[in-house]
Amino acid sequence: MMNDIHQKLYNEYAVELAKWQIHIYQGRNQRKIDAIQRYFNSTPARNIFARMMFLAYQDDNLVYTKSAIARELFITRQAASQMVDDCIAEGWVEASGNGYKATQVIADRWMDYVDFHFSTIQKIPLTEMYLTLQAYQQAMQKKASSDFTLKRVVS
Known part of the structure; x- marks a missing residue:
């Protein structure tokens, strides 16, 4: 259950996330200036395929076969083969x-x-909203699990 503060932080994060995703979408569409941009931004599968190929480029132990590409992207092997x-x-x-x-x-x-x-x-402020929300959640969890009690000092 969320309290008012948590709900407010969560909503603020949701707003900033939506703004950021719109900005990313607009940027991708504005950047379709050449064949490679048009190709990899034309479908979600092609977009993620480019990222998979980059990961394989960076890691010699990572192997993407046509079958593995098809499985990861939830496309047919024929579609993966054509893309490759x-x-x-x-x-x-x-x-x-x-x-x-x-x-x-x-x-x-x-x-x-x-x-x-x-x-x-x-x-x-997406990152800052996320970190603020995360810090608040962690503080509330610590508070809920704390067994610290004040001791009255008798004078």
Whole structure:
């Protein structure tokens, strides 16, 4: 059960989260200036696929086969295969052992997105609202679990 303070903080966080997600959406659509942006921002599956390929690029032990991509993205293996083949043809993805990973092109573009993301998060108080809400929740949990009682001192 939420008290009034908790509810207010929670609502403020919800408002800032909504604003931030709108800003991210607008930014993604404004950034569709070239083929790679249009491709990876055209569907949610392609958007997440780019992130998966970046993770594989960063971690040599991470292998994404076409079947694994299909499972993770909840798409058919045929759709995953087509996505991989499209990206290989464009030079955005390459074979790596038994799977696939991003090329330097996606890695560089991901870092551009990180810069964009960082700039958006600095413009609104989302992080601060989250930390305030979290601190309040932790304080209330400590208060509820504390067995500390004041002792009266008799003089």
